[in-house]
Amino acid sequence: MSLYRTELRRLAKRRFTRWMSLLGLLVLALVVIGVFFTNEKIDAAALAKAERAAEQQWQRDVRHNAQYRAECDEAKAAGTAQAQDFPQDCASIQPPPREAIATRWFLPSTFDFRQNFGDTLLPLTAILALVGFVVGASFVGAEWNTGGMMNLLLWRPRRLTVLLTKLAALLTGLVALAVPTTLLWFGSFWLVAVFRGSTAKMTSGAWQSFALTGLRGLVLALVTATIGFALASLGRHTAMALGGVIALMVVGQFGLGILLAMAGVRFAEAWLLPTYAVAWMRKKVTLEDWNTCQATYFGECKPDTLEITWQQSSVLMVVGFVVILGAALWAMRRRDIS
Amino acid sequence: MPAVLEIEGLRKTYRSRRRGTRHALDGFDMRVDEGQVHGFLGPNGSGKTTTLRTLLGLIRPDGGRMTILGHEVPAALPAVAGQVGAIVESPQFFPHFSARETLSLLAGAGEVPQHRVDEVLELVGLRDRAGERVKTYSLGMKQRLAVASALLKNPKLLILDEPANGLDPGGIREMRTLTRSLAESGMTVVLSSHILGEIQLICDSVTIISLGRRVAFGPVEQVLAQHSSAAVRVRLEAVTDLPVAAEALTRAGIRVTGQADHLMLAGVDKPATVTRLLAEQGLYVSELAPVAVDLESVFLELTATAPVPGQHRQVDQSTKVGGAGQPGTAGGGWGA
CATH class of the missing domain: 3.40.50.300 (P-loop containing nucleotide triphosphate hydrolases)
Known part of the structure; x- marks a missing residue:
């Protein structure tokens, strides 16, 4: 227990931990501020203004349509080469109905908590995962690099206990950062919705859904932090984790993405990790293959689809978590410390 | 203990x-x-x-x-x-x-x-x-x-x-x-x-x-x-007498190493033997000093890592015990 408390103290005392946490919070604050200032509340005046704009747009479309119809009739009557640029039957050129131009298109951006808040949990999770990853990698990587790990093992010669205690301290620290941050995130966007949008239709089911998404985000951040920690411990240097991720992203994701696109592989995104992260957060991602066409009874062309579910993502996360952490523990137990 | x-x-x-x-x-x-x-x-x-x-x-x-x-x-x-x-x-x-x-x-x-x-x-x-x-x-x-x-x-x-x-x-x-x-x-x-x-x-x-x-x-x-070698350093009044002295001492069974201005003697039980032998040859000693061994010289001798002029010793070039002709240990063993 004393080792755990000491490692928590060590984590909190590290400048890198403090700066990265602060930087993460700053980015999140900027997102909230940005959303606040790019949205506004819809009142009767804004609604009337939007209706006027929709009406004006419809009238412009009707005028253009009539002009186009006239040009078509003229070209057909003259029998010029330009006639081929128009439909065969000029009668098919009809003005759009008034309801085709929706008033909401002309409304200013507004923050509907029920509709929009779920999407904001994605950047929150991304920032928390990034902070968790680099702080986790640095927490153990710097210890290896500066000889701190060796010093610690002279005091506590139980290698696995030391490594797992450090990990436990890291994850505790991340939870301590993530939970208040997530609560602040909820609160901040609630205020954004109150002053710059709407908080209507927030049922208990909607709250439950957001809470579960937030929880999945926390789990993703914890898994990412553990992987960063384990990679840095494997390489005994922070750069091992950071370099590994850059290599994975550049070679394994961008490179693989380009290669799969060139090879014309169906559902290429199914091979890319971010797809699974998004599926984990949104519970489902539907990939579409527009190269195939499934004709419907109404003559529409619908692409083939592939669904990536959060359950599939969870299998991938568990496998990655177990393999990388297992390798780090094995190396910690077996390799000499010099 | x-x-x-x-x-x-x-x-x-x-x-x-x-x-x-x-x-x-x-x-x-x-x-x-x-x-x-x-x-x-x-x-x-x-x-x-x-x-x-x-x-x-x-x-x-x-x-x-x-x-x-x-x-x-x-x-x-x-x-x-x-x-x-x-x-x-x-x-x-x-x-x-x-x-x-x-x-x-x-x-x-x-x-x-x-x-x-x-x-x-x-x-x-x-x-x-x-x-x-x-x-x-x-x-x-x-x-x-x-x-x-x-x-x-x-x-x-x-x-x-x-x-x-x-x-x-x-x-x-x-x-x-x-x-x-x-x-x-x-x-x-x-x-x-x-x-x-x-x-x-x-x-x-x-x-x-x-x-x-x-x-x-x-x-x-x-x-x-x-690891003391019972070494003795001898200087004479006249440096030119050193070869004669070396010959006389060698005949008496003493190991002599000639230096520019003195002789180093090894295997000398009694320093008085040296003065007597040299006096018999009409050679007069200006310095006769036993060379005290220190840990550094013992270390260099045992590990064979003393620097040799003109040579650059590599890190692993030192003595390994256990073979014939290798220096022994100073006694004792596990639990001794």
């Missing part, structure tokens, strides 16, 4: 596809008795640090047996770690923490009362600089901090690898005094150092290692005595 540290037949082999097999420790033995200051000497790459790391559980041995305070290690290391303070090789600390923070975190991890932090900072002379970041410290100050961290546990066995490294002359003397006073208080100290004059001054006993094997061990006086 009971042994605090015993090592028998310790082996560690490194295998590499490119560099082949290297025996870092090749059946190494060591024994340190309670309350002693024990010098652990060896040339660079001889296996000193590997021995200490293996003893402390940082390196997995390939064979052999080790005990600390009567407990088999590394199995019982968690049980005895609280009684062993150690610094291994150069001191390494997190550069952005202060000395006090560094020691406080170690004390927390080792369940040592926090008041020990100030005690050891006072002991190593860092009290007034304890709040500064370690990255601002000189090598000598880091060395003091390392010693402080090893002393934090108030250990029964203190292992110091090159503790005087980077210390100023005053610091070296303080370290010597500290080591002696710790030993007087009942602490057993193992001191690895290349400053052989210091070792000779501080240590009760020594172990000399070369290429992973012990080449000498025992009380310092005993090791010196066993």
Whole structure:
């Protein structure tokens, strides 16, 4: 227990931990501020203004349509080469109905908590995962690099206990950062919705859904932090984790993405990790293959689809978590410390 | 006197596809008795640090047996770690923490009362600089901090690898005094150092290692005595008489090495024999001095690492014991 408390103290005392946490919070604050200032509340005046704009747009479309119809009739009557640029039957050129131009298109951006808040949990999770990853990698990587790990093992010669205690301290620290941050995130966007949008239709089911998404985000951040920690411990240097991720992203994701696109592989995104992260957060991602066409009874062309579910993502996360952490523990137990 | 540290037949082999097999420790033995200051000497790459790391559980041995305070290690290391303070090789600390923070975190991890932090900072002379970041410290100050961290546990066995490294002359003397006073208080100290004059001054006993094997061990006086060559330096009034003198002494069965202005004699039982022999030849001695052997010369002789003019000795070029014609040990063995 004393080792755990000491490692928590060590984590909190590290400048890198403090700066990265602060930087993460700053980015999140900027997102909230940005959303606040790019949205506004819809009142009767804004609604009337939007209706006027929709009406004006419809009238412009009707005028253009009539002009186009006239040009078509003229070209057909003259029998010029330009006639081929128009439909065969000029009668098919009809003005759009008034309801085709929706008033909401002309409304200013507004923050509907029920509709929009779920999407904001994605950047929150991304920032928390990034902070968790680099702080986790640095927490153990710097210890290896500066000889701190060796010093610690002279005091506590139980290698696995030391490594797992450090990990436990890291994850505790991340939870301590993530939970208040997530609560602040909820609160901040609630205020954004109150002053710059709407908080209507927030049922208990909607709250439950957001809470579960937030929880999945926390789990993703914890898994990412553990992987960063384990990679840095494997390489005994922070750069091992950071370099590994850059290599994975550049070679394994961008490179693989380009290669799969060139090879014309169906559902290429199914091979890319971010797809699974998004599926984990949104519970489902539907990939579409527009190269195939499934004709419907109404003559529409619908692409083939592939669904990536959060359950599939969870299998991938568990496998990655177990393999990388297992390798780090094995190396910690077996390799000499010099 | 009971042994605090015993090592028998310790082996560690490194295998590499490119560099082949290297025996870092090749059946190494060591024994340190309670309350002693024990010098652990060896040339660079001889296996000193590997021995200490293996003893402390940082390196997995390939064979052999080790005990600390009567407990088999590394199995019982968690049980005895609280009684062993150690610094291994150069001191390494997190550069952005202060000395006090560094020691406080170690004390927390080792369940040592926090008041020990100030005690050891006072002991190593860092009290007034304890709040500064370690990255601002000189090598000598880091060395003091390392010693402080090893002393934090108030250990029964203190292992110091090159503790005087980077210390100023005053610091070296303080370290010597500290080591002696710790030993007087009942602490057993193992001191690895290349400053052989210091070792000779501080240590009760020594172990000399070369290429992973012990080449000498025992009380310092005993090791010196066993490797004393009974050498005598002779100068004559006239340098031109040296060849005649050398011939006369050689005829008498004395091994003579001629130098520019003097002769070095070996195998001389009684210096008076030399004066008598030379006087018979009408040669008059201006200086006749027995050459005292010191630990440095014994070390260089045993490890065959004395510099030779015109040659550049490589790290692994030193003596390995066990073969015919190799230097022997100064007696004793496991449990001796």
